[in-house]
Amino acid sequence: MSPAKRKVVVAAGALTVLAGWAVAACAAEAPPVRIKVLGIQATNEEKPHVDAELEPLKDSLARSGYNSFRVVAKQQRDVPGGATAEFPLVEGYALRVEPGETDEKNVTLTLVWIRYEQDARGRRVARVLQRMPMTIRKGKFFVSGGWQLKEGVLIAAMSAE
């Protein structure tokens, strides 16, 4: 490839990357629904432990029957209505959120728990564990979980606004 062509290709590549980034950034700036997901590992330990940022939730989380809670994932993403966002958690678990209609106070969405596993051929496949269509007040965290981890269980708090 001649230097001139290479220059053009490099410039075109750089522009494409920047344009893609700009488009993604713009899309993320003005989406209809902002989804927040907090992944929590709950365990029973001799010496109970609760991460500092989970301290305000200690009483609520204690209802799960566990005494120790650690944040294992924390993400937020702006998701256009009708689109699907997937939030990877730990040990192959992920929370898939499919926002639907929204009004002033509520968001209708479907919450899907999935787990990625390897099939007989060693390919990574998603297995749906649970589907929950729901309507939730904007900004309120809905708690769901109990999925087994190597140690303890996985809980997620999810909100939409």
Add this chain to the structure above:
Amino acid sequence: MNCDDVRTMLAGYADGELSAVEREAIRLHLDRCGRCRALVADQQRVQRVLDSYVPPAVPPERWTAMRRRLAAEAEGREHADLVTRARPEPFDFEDEEPTGEVEAPAARPRPVVRRPAAGPHAPVFAPARVALRRPRRRWVAHAAGLLVTAALVAGAFWTAWRSSEFDVTPETLATQSDVTIHGIQMMDPAYTVVLYAGAPDDLAAVWVEPLEEEG
């Protein structure tokens, strides 16, 4: 020695101007680099074409004038200085006075020359331009690449920082009155839903619990 190093030295390699060590390094590189070998083959093809080239007749006074100018140039300059010159002053053939002296074209023209050549068609300063432009282009490309990389890394950090900026507090926890669950489909037969109801002001939560295996 990488491809770029080798390519800048190929002309000298073809002309036999390099030291034994440099020649050996290039030979070793050519043994294992098909692209550079192809480049050499291309250069040799061009060389063959140029070898078969018959220069057109040029008025003798121009040869003389050019030779005079070259001699004047060479007097005040070292070879290295000549090679690293950025941009030579163009010859102005029209200003030269014809002398009437006739000189036949001598050496065959070469596509790339690293020293001041006396041949009538030798593009004396072309290698200097090539030698300088390549590093500059490379520097610009590296700078552009660094800028783009830095922007992407900054964007990734910014996105990651934004994505972790929220808190869950008791006030933000949904109670049963904040949530309407339209149904639960359990696809995993190993689990069952153990809690899905409560008082309106109770925490809205859906728990699953593994089923104990029978037997």
